[in-house]
Amino acid sequence: MAAHPVSPLAPKSYPDLPEIAGVRFATAEAGIKYKNRTDVLLMAFDEGTTAAGVLTRSKCSSAAVDWCRANLPGGVARGLVVNSGNANAFTGAKGKQSVAMTADYAAKALGCSPSEVFLASTGVIGEPLSADKFAGVLDEAATRMAETPWIEPAKAIMTTDTFPKLSGAILEIDGVEVKINGIAKGSGMIAPDMATMLSFVVTDMPIAAPVLQALLARHVDTSFNAITVDSDTSTSDTLLAFATGKAGVEPIQSVDDPRAETFGEALRDVLLDLAIQVVRDGEGATKQVSVHVEGATSDASAFRIAKSIADSPLVKTAIAGEDANWGRVVMAVGKAGEPADRDKLAIRFGDLLVAKDGERAPGYDEAATSAYMKGEELELTVSLGLGEGRATVYTCDLTHGYITINGDYRS
Amino acid sequence: MAAHPVSPLAPKSYPDLPEIAGVRFATAEAGIKYKNRTDVLLMAFDEGTTAAGVLTRSKCSSAAVDWCRANLPGGVARGLVVNSGNANAFTGAKGKQSVAMTADYAAKALGCSPSEVFLASTGVIGEPLSADKFAGVLDEAATRMAETPWIEPAKAIMTTDTFPKLSGAILEIDGVEVKINGIAKGSGMIAPDMATMLSFVVTDMPIAAPVLQALLARHVDTSFNAITVDSDTSTSDTLLAFATGKAGVEPIQSVDDPRAETFGEALRDVLLDLAIQVVRDGEGATKQVSVHVEGATSDASAFRIAKSIADSPLVKTAIAGEDANWGRVVMAVGKAGEPADRDKLAIRFGDLLVAKDGERAPGYDEAATSAYMKGEELELTVSLGLGEGRATVYTCDLTHGYITINGDYRS
Incomplete structure (x- = not known):
């Protein structure tokens, strides 16, 4: 049925939903x-x-x-x-x-x-x-x-x-x-x-x-x-x-x-x-990514920053390449246009602290972070340290599959 | 010097700039x-x-x-x-x-x-x-x-x-x-x-x-x-x-x-x-695209619509695939959040009118439009029919090259 290979993130089985009267x-x-x-x-x-x-x-x-x-x-x-x-x-x-x-x-x-x-x-x-x-x-x-x-x-x-x-x-x-x-x-x-x-x-x-x-x-x-x-x-x-x-x-x-x-x-x-x-099932997806933003000035601001990260082609291609390129997360925070203080920013990949107080975290472990990136479900957390606002945006990586699917959709 | 193949859009020669006193x-x-x-x-x-x-x-x-x-x-x-x-x-x-x-x-x-x-x-x-x-x-x-x-x-x-x-x-x-x-x-x-x-x-x-x-x-x-x-x-x-x-x-x-x-x-x-x-020289670029928006309610509004089109991964992958997928241009106009009236919209690829008054243009010529898409420099023009606002945004297509370059930039 599908013109493209089934997503590697597809469920192993489908729920057998019950009938609903009416x-x-x-x-x-x-x-x-x-x-x-x-x-x-x-x-x-x-x-x-x-x-x-x-x-x-x-x-x-x-x-x-x-x-x-x-x-x-x-x-x-x-x-x-x-x-x-x-x-x-x-x-x-x-x-x-x-x-x-x-x-x-x-x-x-x-x-x-x-x-x-x-x-x-x-x-x-x-x-x-x-x-x-x-x-x-x-x-x-x-x-x-x-x-x-x-x-x-x-x-x-x-x-x-x-x-x-x-x-x-x-x-x-x-x-x-x-x-x-x-x-x-x-x-x-x-x-x-x-x-x-x-x-x-x-x-x-x-x-x-x-x-x-x-x-x-x-x-x-x-x-x-x-x-x-x-x-x-x-x-x-x-x-x-x-x-x-x-x-x-x-x-x-x-x-x-x-x-x-x-x-x-x-x-x-x-x-x-x-x-x-x-x-x-995002076109070409090989990884599911949850982007959490906390400590923003408001929930709406946290959402816009999370979306800026989740929409960034550079963040998404780095994830596709299993590259722990947290500098691109910094970039996406910076371009969101929302209140952010570079020198209060902390970033975690899963439980791994990669950046803190506006620079690479002391004890940053490149090998552990790279190993984490090989997972199929990733969690990125950005702490802004400004307030109580929080939001989560869900996305996938950006791969060759996306280009292939969309370069010839109509034909 | 370059880690990646030279852009097909690179100039054939470089200007020999003169000295500037001081x-x-x-x-x-x-x-x-x-x-x-x-x-x-x-x-x-x-x-x-x-x-x-x-x-x-x-x-x-x-x-x-x-x-x-x-x-x-x-x-x-x-x-x-x-x-x-x-x-x-x-x-x-x-x-x-x-x-x-x-x-x-x-x-x-x-x-x-x-x-x-x-x-x-x-x-x-x-x-x-x-x-x-x-x-x-x-x-x-x-x-x-x-x-x-x-x-x-x-x-x-x-x-x-x-x-x-x-x-x-x-x-x-x-x-x-x-x-x-x-x-x-x-x-x-x-x-x-x-x-x-x-x-x-x-x-x-x-x-x-x-x-x-x-x-x-x-x-x-x-x-x-x-x-x-x-x-x-x-x-x-x-x-x-x-x-x-x-x-x-x-x-x-x-x-x-x-x-x-x-x-x-x-x-x-x-x-x-x-x-x-x-x-x-955009990463992975194979085509240069000028996106013109005219007839917007203001120049700023025209600019935001042009940017919405020029940033759209679906528009850019279609261009990479030489697909005259003007429906995706409609999508990008629609998502820009700026004043637009679907039923007044006209779209041209080069000089070819592909959409008019909110639907496919009478006399739309798929073969001619597809031929146009094979060019290296493309012009997309959206006419909103609302006012005098106009703007141009310049971009390139989105190809496998972009994914390759950015999936392993740090490594």
Whole structure:
């Protein structure tokens, strides 16, 4: 299925996510760009399903993103259509028309209103995407909807991904088992300016749409918005959450309900797990890197410094080369434009202190640091010594694989 | 000399810059990092030489940058010492001490005050640089100062550069021939947040330091500050200009002197030529790209959009792959966070209109566009259709060469 070798950071196995009452789906081969693989996902939600979402802030957002933005305030969902291979972005009036027609087809197939159908498209930008591609495909898919296996929708939405991304959580609320399932896709054009590319989360928890929206917005900041592969932000970034309400507990109607906290934590675990999987499938990635910044003047400042480090091509190529080049971390701190005092700066690679008080740490051990760099999961920590602000950004290394994948994506 | 193959964009020949009265120099092998090549430049200026400079805005600036910042307000210069192989950045109190001692050595060798000596260092960050390296070397160099050939200082300051960078201008002011010579180094860690890496410009024009400073600041914005190789900003970026005043015309004492405009234009030509050479020697570069943005709400907004495009790894890898992937240009416009209206956007590759009114241009010719991408110098133009703001940013493509060079720079 994958045009490129599977990421060395791919999981050894995939979680066997359970069915979630009120959610059924089918995938299909529409031949939009890829051959001999599924490229369309149709998902149906029972009546009463609430919806929330976080969409790209790109000024050139795709037609599907515009569609979701228009329908999210309704807060209800009955269907979801996702295709891979064509982003339907920068396709003008044709793209807008295509999106409306696709929602119509799906609404007819599912027996609901078009405004209750959410849409997402991912793939090449600027190629018109004809709604004709979907007409028969959606009707046929609607005849064979199932509740499992969840790996199928995860596969259908892949583009340059080398493995499908799934995550789930089961928690207990009021003595009742509540489930959260999530899938995501994304490998390049990944930057933490918004939710990355596509991710869909469903739960059987009864929860009002505004509460679901608030929890999603809160937890996206430390998950999908805290990852970067290449600092490029997609036109199509879409994270949608759907709650069928079938779990048989009293609904959460307010963020002040103490159960919102419990549910939010589980939601956050699923989002972060999916976000990390996106980084581990970053185009050409051979290492996963967590960049921690502490002691900043604020959390926001810490985040911008962490992002400056995680986005730096020089830091990322050094990591690819297993070179403990902490001088480039200094450079990236310096260019971030945030408050920093060179002479208070300390840097750790894992537990190894490499720099302190603005110079190489006394007792710096090049051999130990180089050995640490050979690991597959690396932790870089920068201590600014200025305040209490802290943040973590997750990224991967920058390798020949990234160049190869992106030098010939369209051809 | 170069550890990596010479850039395919290297010039076929180098200008034979003339002597400039009041300027002499020598280069030497101090063995700081490189073997069998010069790595130290000592330059001497006659009494009466004015100085101006633009330095990195990095919060982690090098000891040499701090030294220059402290001495620039004096506005006079008698000497310049530059070394390659070690940036003396993030070297704490030792670095500060080393810089003061180096200035002392140079002042003794040249017979001037240490505060009249300017310093610049480039190379690895975080390695202590002992001033002992310079003691005998500077004394010896001072015994064999010459006025030419200018290619020698250009070579001595190279690091990962694959060719020396020189540029000059001869202009007539008040019927007298006035000369400007410039050299630069830089190949990676290049971003337009400040003058890039190192560049030194000398002229025999009599010009007051504040006027020289004003002209330098004005013209750096559209030259060194308008280039990017990898979006990474160095800790050591330094652009210094020295004016010996030997040209035998009345000095320029004010920016309102109409001759300041004439001189400034020639200065700008030299700065831009040097800046373009840095891009053409960008690590791994195989293509030079000019990104023009027009129709923005302001020049500053146009610049930020142009930089977003020029910094985008996805745009740069597509160019490396000779892929006319204008959808990635749309993406980079969208992520810039500046005012843009998708449905008014037009994009040209060279003279070829590829997108218009927010979608693929009618009559878009994939074959012609692909053929254009095979060129060595490319022009991308984005028209926003919102206002009169315009800017140009110069960059290169992102290739396997960049990864190779930066994956093992220290080792």
